[in-house]
Amino acid sequence: MRCDQCDATITGEPTRTATRTLCHGCGETFVGLTAGYAATGSVGGAVSTARWYRVMRKIRRGGRS
Numbered sequence: 055m056r057c058d059q060c061d062a063t064i065t066g067e068p069t070r071t072a073t074r075t076l077c078h079g080c081g082e083t084f085v086g087l088t089a090g091y092a093a094t095g096s097v098g099g100a101v102s103t104a105r106w107y108r109v110m111r112k113i114r115r116g117g118r119s
């Protein structure tokens with residue numbers, strides 16, 4: 055199974071949207087975009103929210119290393 059967004063091979067559970075199957079990373083970005091769009095009503099806000107999601111993930115993962 056491959057990601058519809060980045061064409062990476064998906065290991066584990068894929069993230070399914072209404073129209074696509076995404077890998078974990080793209081799924082997170084998609085969720086961030088959706089949340090950002092809902093919160094700001096603009097694509098620019100959606101993109102910045104998606105980046106914010108990624109930064110938060112990095113902080114949580116890399117906290118101990």
Ligand SMILES: [Zn+2]
Nearest residue numbers: 057060077080
């Ligand atoms: Zn992907």
